Amino acid sequence: EKLQGLMKTYGKGLRDIISILDPNPGKSSAAAVSAPKQRRARVVKVYQNPHTGELIETKGGNHRGLKAWKEQYGAATVDSWLRG
Secondary structure, eight states, X not given: OHHHHHHHHHTOOHHHHHHHHOSOTTOOHHHHHHOOOOOOOOOOEEXXXXXXXXXXXXXXXXXXXXXXXXXXXXXXXXXXXXEO
């Protein structure tokens, strides 16, 4: 009743009140939370050991064989084995 009285006093309608309370009707808080951003797919890297000719294909640095090579030969040396 009080709201209807204020609406009559100021000559406002229900749509005016809604636009005051929610200035961006399409952007609710649920829409902002709903979809997280997608990560870019990782690129496959191919390393070739020049001593053995062995190939390792990996998308990250957490490959067991790659770690073993880095312990044995050093990270900088193994990084130079990356095939372009």
